[in-house]
Amino acid sequence: MENPNAAPFQIVFVIPKRKFRHATTRNQIRRYIREAVRLNKHELENVLTTENKQLALFLLYVGYKEVNFHDIDKKIKILLKRLANEVSTIKK
Secondary structure (H helix, E strand, O other), X not given: OOOOOOOOEEEEEEOOOOOOOOHHHHHHHHHHHHHHHHHHOHHHHHHHHHHOOOEEEXXXXXXXXXXXXXXXXXXXXXXXXXHHHHHHHOOO
């Protein structure tokens, strides 16, 4: 790990204005994603700190329709679990 004081991972969320014209809609989706990551990040954080690694993620919302928190939460769980598995299998 280059900087031991830095967070194990950082995430950037992008919700395109072209697909969601209203800022309130984009902000709502962003809030849902942020909350889902906050609730499910612990497994990935544990793996990264044990492996002494850092990760930077760039998430682009590519859907055309607005989804509810339950659907976003389910997909974020899958994503973070896959990332944790990939990080744990990568050799130094």
